Amino acid sequence: MEKLTMLDYVKETPGVLRTNIEQYTALVEPLMKEVQKKEIKRILLVASGSSHNACYCARSFVEKVSGLEVRIITPYTFTYYENDIKENDLVLVVTQSGLSTNAIEALKIIKKNQCRAICLTGNKNSDVKDVADVVIEYGVGEELVGYVTKGVSSLALFLDLFAIAYSGKNEYLEELKKAVHLNEEMIGKATNFIQLHYKEFSSMSWVYSCGAGANYGTALESALKMGETIHIPSCCYEIEEYIHGPNLQLTPQYNVIFFDGNDVASHRVEQVYKATRKVSERAYLISNNPGLADDDHVLSLSDTVSSELCPLVYLPFVQLLSFIISDDLHSIYQHPLLKEFKAIAAAKTENFVNYDGDD
Numbered sequence: 001m002e003k004l005t006m007l008d009y010v011k012e013t014p015g016v017l018r019t020n021i022e023q024y025t026a027l028v029e030p031l032m033k034e035v036q037k038k039e040i041k042r043i044l045l046v047a048s049g050s051s052h053n054a055c056y057c058a059r060s061f062v063e064k065v066s067g068l069e070v071r072i073i074t075p076y077t078f079t080y081y082e083n084d085i086k087e088n089d090l091v092l093v094v095t096q097s098g099l100s101t102n103a104i105e106a107l108k109i110i111k112k113n114q115c116r117a118i119c120l121t122g123n124k125n126s127d128v129k130d131v132a133d134v135v136i137e138y139g140v141g142e143e144l145v146g147y148v149t150k151g152v153s154s155l156a157l158f159l160d161l162f163a164i165a166y167s168g169k170n171e172y173l174e175e176l177k178k179a180v181h182l183n184e185e186m187i188g189k190a191t192n193f194i195q196l197h198y199k200e201f202s203s204m205s206w207v208y209s210c211g212a213g214a215n216y217g218t219a220l221e222s223a224l225k226m227g228e229t230i231h232i233p234s235c236c237y238e239i240e241e242y243i244h245g246p247n248l249q250l251t252p253q254y255n256v257i258f259f260d261g262n263d264v265a266s267h268r269v270e271q272v273y274k275a276t277r278k279v280s281e282r283a284y285l286i287s288n289n290p291g292l293a294d295d296d297h298v299l300s301l302s303d304t305v306s307s308e309l310c311p312l313v314y315l316p317f318v319q320l321l322s323f324i325i326s327d328d329l330h331s332i333y334q335h336p337l338l339k340e341f342k343a344i345a346a347a348k349t350e351n352f353v354n355y356d357g358d359d
């Protein structure tokens with residue numbers, strides 16, 4: 001059988017998201033059982049890499065709908081510096097593979113603090129089962145490719161669905177369905193957009209991704225995914241922070257991608273994008289800003305969702321850009337010395353199987 005790719009999983013995602021929305025009460029029930037045990041005031045999400053970014057993609061929606069504060073922290077910082085768990089905290093360690101060594105360490109710290117060690121994962125039979133008190137799957141199904149795409153969107157959706165179940169505000173389900181519809185539209189539109197600017201995208205030496213609000217999560221994932229796959233320096237900035245220093249090194253060679261939430265801040269995104277275009281033609285904007293409809297560096301869709309759900313719509317763009325360019329350039333293969341790196345500092349347990357064959 002042909003090896004599955006990121007592209008296969010990007011295409012599979014809208015169907016999985018639809019199914020998860022349809023079956024959301026059953027999907028979030030194990031987590032709902034956990035929150036019924038005590039009063040919750042804050043959710044603490046402990047996660048790395050794409051799992052961490054998916055939490056950022058969901059945070060604004062979860063806070064708006066549930067009324068709960070959401071804090072996101074990396075497992076390393078949690079384990080060594082900031083693990084003061086409050087009585088009304090719901091702490092969730094999130095790891096898609098269930099094989100990240102730092103997530104396992106975070107679960108051990110939670111147990112040591114005599115709190116409930118809850119793990120959200122893509123695979124409940126993975127190593128986390130040996131340390132967690134309870135392991136809950138978030139409905140990604142199987143994703144063999146390490147450069148996860150389906151897992152990011154389905155994790156963000158799971159957190160959104162949990163907020164709906166927790167608050168009883170079922171009216172938000174319709175907007176989630178609309179976001180999934182636009183996620184599917186984005187797959188086609190992003191593919192065409194990448195082809196339109198193929199000479200520039202396939203010759204990037206470094207790239208900035210800029211977003212704010214929920215799209216800070218989109219920008220984080222954009223930066224991580226391109227760095228992981230295209231193997232170029234790839235940074236994420238909040239929109240306005242980008243013009244407080246990082247912009248000062250701009251030259252016409254710089255690539256900058258902006259994610260607009262189509263909300264009250266859009267006018268400022270437009271200004272920052274237009275300012276960047278004065279220095280580099282390699283600036284791109286994902287936005288439905290009607291004032292930019294004729295600009296072929298702007299990718300827009302047939303409709304919008306509230307800015308809190310934008311990441312669910314925009315993620316296919318960053319995933320496809322990472323896949324198409326890294327696949328065409330064969331850039332995904334790691335330097336041979338990375339083997340020696342991993343022998344000293346491993347991010348995954350020995351049970352991790354590298355499906356991609358890139359190490």
Ligand SMILES: O=P(O)(O)OC[C@H]1O[C@](O)(CO)[C@@H](O)[C@@H]1O
Nearest residue numbers: 048049050051095096097100347
């Ligand atoms: O969600 P997990 O499985 O803990 O993985 C976190 C991150 O670790 C990596 O697999 C790298 O080790 C990333 O690709 C991923 O985003």
